[in-house]
Amino acid sequence: MNYYEPKDLADFPNIAEWATDQGNKFFEYYGAATNAGxxxxxxxxxxxxxxxxxxxxxYCIDAYTIKCLSLGISNEEMMEAAHVGAAMMAGVTLAxxxxxxxxxxxxxx
Amino acid sequence: xDTAEQLRILGSLSCIPSLSxxxxxxxxxxxxxxxxxxxxxxxxxxxxxxxxxCHVNAGPKRTETMPxxxxxxxxEILKNFPISTIDITGGxxxxxxxxxxxxxxxxxxxxxxxxxxNLTLLQKEPYRRFIxxxxxxxxxxxxxxxDYLEAKSDRxxxxxxxxxxxxxMRELNACGYGMNGSHLFVNIxxxxxxxxxxxSQAALEHEYRKRLLSEHGVHFNHLFCxxxxxxxxxxxxxxxxxxFEDYFDLLCHAFNPAALTNVMCRTTLSVxxxxxxxxxxxxxxxxxxxxHSAPENIMDFDMExxxxxxxxxxxxxxxxxxxxxxxCQGATTFTKNA
Numbered sequence: 129m130n131y132y133e134p135k136d137l138a139d140f141p142n143i144a145e146w147a148t149d150q151g152n153k154f155f156e157y158y159g160a161a162t163n164a165g166x167x168x169x170x171x172x173x174x175x176x177x178x179x180x181x182x183x184x185x186x187y188c189i190d191a192y193t194i195k196c197l198s199l200g201i202s203n204e205e206m207m208e209a210a211h212v213g214a215a216m217m218a219g220v221t222l223a224x225x226x227x228x229x230x231x232x233x234x235x236x237x
Numbered sequence: 238x239d240t241a242e243q244l245r246i247l248g249s250l251s252c253i254p255s256l257s258x259x260x261x262x263x264x265x266x267x268x269x270x271x272x273x274x275x276x277x278x279x280x281x282x283x284x285x286x287x288x289x290x291c292h293v294n295a296g297p298k299r300t301e302t303m304p305x306x307x308x309x310x311x312x313e314i315l316k317n318f319p320i321s322t323i324d325i326t327g328g329x330x331x332x333x334x335x336x337x338x339x340x341x342x343x344x345x346x347x348x349x350x351x352x353x354x355n356l357t358l359l360q361k362e363p364y365r366r367f368i369x370x371x372x373x374x375x376x377x378x379x380x381x382x383x384d385y386l387e388a389k390s391d392r393x394x395x396x397x398x399x400x401x402x403x404x405x406m407r408e409l410n411a412c413g414y415g416m417n418g419s420h421l422f423v424n425i426x427x428x429x430x431x432x433x434x435x436x437s438q439a440a441l442e443h444e445y446r447k448r449l450l451s452e453h454g455v456h457f458n459h460l461f462c463x464x465x466x467x468x469x470x471x472x473x474x475x476x477x478x479x480x481f482e483d484y485f486d487l488l489c490h491a492f493n494p495a496a497l498t499n500v501m502c503r504t505t506l507s508v509x510x511x512x513x514x515x516x517x518x519x520x521x522x523x524x525x526x527x528x529h530s531a532p533e534n535i536m537d538f539d540m541e542x543x544x545x546x547x548x549x550x551x552x553x554x555x556x557x558x559x560x561x562x563x564x565c566q567g568a569t570t571f572t573k574n575a
Contacts, residue, residue, distance in 0.1 A: 138490060169440045194487075198429065198436035200444055202386055 137187045170199050177206060178213040238473055240524045247467065247523075247552045252482050253489040256554050263494055267529075268548040270516075273540065274504040277324040277565065278303070278311055279518055280333040281510050285358055288394045290383075290428060292469035292522050295328045302328075303510040305335045310535050311508060312342055318540055324505075324565065326353040326518060331364045344374040351377045353426075353565075356405040357398060368405075372412050377422040379461070379565075380406075383430050385448040393430045406455045415456040424459045426567075432480035434491060434560045435462035438568040461567030464488075466519045466556035488555040496562025499569035502548050508535050516548050518565070519556075525549045 144151020162172055173195045180188030196206050260266045281302035284295035315323065323343055330336050330352050343350055352371065356378075358364040371378060382402055384390040390399040406415070406423070413419040425445060429435055442460035449455040465471045467484065475481040502516040506527075512535040515521040526533045529547040562569030 135486075138486075164440070169437055170444070194433045195436065197431065197433050200384065200427075200436065200441050202389070 132186050134186075134190065137190055140187065170196075170201055173199055174201065174205065174209045178209045181210055182213040182217050240522070243468065243472055244523055244525075244551070246472065246476070246481075250482075250485055250552055253485050253552075253555075256552055256558070257550050259489075259492060260497065260550065263497070265494075265497060268497070268500070268503070268550060270544060270546050270548060271503045272544050273318070273320055273506045275322040275324050275501070275506070275565075276311065276315065276320050277326060277505055277507045277518060278308070279326050279507065279509055279521060280308070280328070280330050280336060280339075282328045283332045284328045284355070285332070286329075286355055286395055286398065288381075288470070289474060290393050290430075290465050290471045292466055292471055292519055293328060294469045294522070299328065301510045302333050303335070303508075303512075305338070307508070307510070307512040307535060308335050308339045310512065310538070312339070314535070314538050315343065315346055315348065320348065322349045322351065324351045324353070326565075329355055329358050331358050331367050337367070337370055340370060340374050340376060344376075349377060350374070351379055353379045353381075355394075355398075355402070356380045356409075357401040359405050359408075360401060368408060368412065372414070372421060375420065377424070378409065378414065379424045379426060381426045381428070382445075383426075383428050385445050385452075389430050403449075403453045403455055406449075406457070407453075410454075410456050415458050417456075422458045424461055425457050426461045426463050428463045428465050432475060432478065432484045432487075434464055434487065435563070435568075438462040438561060459567070461565075462561070462563065463565070463567065464556045464559060464563035466553050466563075468519050468522050468553050472553075485552070485555065488559040491559035492555065493558055493560060493562060493570060495570045496558040496560075499562055499564075500548075500554075500557050501564035501566065501569070502557075505565075506543060512536055514538075514543070516546075517557075519553055520549055520551075523551065523553065525551060 144155065162176060164172065173192055176188065177192035177196055180192050193206070257266065260268060282293055282295045282299040283297065283302055284299070285297060287296040314320070325336070327333070331354060340350065359368055380402060381394070382390060382399070383393045387399040391397065409423050410416060412421065414421040414423040427435060427441055427445065435441065438460060441462060445460050446457070449457065467475055475484050505517060507515040507517050507521050509515060509521050514527045514531070514533055514535055515525065516527055527543070527546055528549060531542050531546040532539050557563050
């Protein structure tokens with residue numbers, strides 16, 4: 129057994145188990161948030177894929193890569209989205225050096 | 238891979254329940270036809286292309302072509318019964334020597350007449366005349382364009398095919414096909430270039446329309462999303478790429494009971510090149526003839542016994558009832574999407 133099994137993705141609809149009310153509310157929210165609205169299915173799927181990669185979720189990467197393929201999103205478009213995520217992660221890391229630098233400057237003689 | 242081997246592989250699936258069992262659980266077994274609205278005539282398996290996803294295994298080396306006597310019988314049936322759609326497919330239908338005659342004879346019946354053309358042949362003699370024939374006889378053209386990206390489309394259909402399709406589409410547009418206010422229809426078939434399901438038909442149609450117009454100056458009427466069914470070359474691809482079980486798992490998890498209600502075999506009768514009768518073109522390629530006492534050849538056509546016949550179901554049929562559903566006319570259930 130591995131910690132992450134591809135087949136476990138099929139268990140996602142069951143995550144409301146043992147907390148049904150909260151779980152069902154989550155699914156209602158998840159559907160409302162990810163279905164096409166002012167943003168298209170394509171745009172929302174690229175956002176979801178990018179978040180999945182930045183958050184290292186193998187299930188979401190699997191699901192949203194396939195969804196992007198299904199929507200006709202090209203490999204190049206997905207890769208560009210990944211770079212937005214990568215750049216944001218780098219930027220977020222470096223932006224937090226502000227805290228580090230502030231503390232250093234306060235604590236060092 | 239011969240049909241017996243394909244059926245053996247389809248029957249050996251252990252990772253999912255059989256579709257028949259699934260239908261039984263819904264108390265919908267046996268699945269029955271509700272009439273014959275579409276006569277789909279496969280006029281032969283000869284084709285100038287050898288697409289990687291082709292369920293027909295069509296290509297230049299095939300020899301099967303529908304003889305005139307079978308087409309004459311189709312005409313007789315069309316004259317005698319109010320079947321609303323004549324759907325001509327192949328192979329390349331234009332390579333059947335009787336196609337021009339058949340279109341000429343069928344046009345006065347005033348039915349919706351579809352020819353599924355790969356378009357590339359229409360650039361070559363002696364097939365160029367079909368552009369005028371189709372236009373004159375108000376034939377609806379359905380053509381395959383798996384993706385709006387040239388490289389991706391050509392991976393499935395062969396190098397240079399996308400460019401040729403675009404060139405002929407422009408010619409068809411110049412004749413009025415696909416243009417606003419015109420009665421001449423050209424529709425595009427999208428099917429995934431790989432082991433996944435098509436997305437929202439509305440969203441894909443929107444994207445195709447935007448890209449084909451802005452990048453290629455091409456107009457079309459509608460996009461039909463067709464799920465690749467695990468038959469023929471596509472089945473071989475799934476096995477060779479180690480996607481076979483994953484793909485069936487995907488199909489099974491996406492099973493949609495609403496799509497079962499609208500499945501195309503309930504209103505279609507498929508005719509093979511030799512007159513054999515099938516519930517659909519996919520069953521035809523697996524040699525799964527209509528049965529349960531319905532006549533198996535068009536020469537024995539009997540509307541009463543065929544119109545509510547029991548449908549022959551196998552595991553490849555999961556492809557037509559997954560997600561938004563799939564048929565030769567595209568998705569069978571619709572969601573609003575952009």
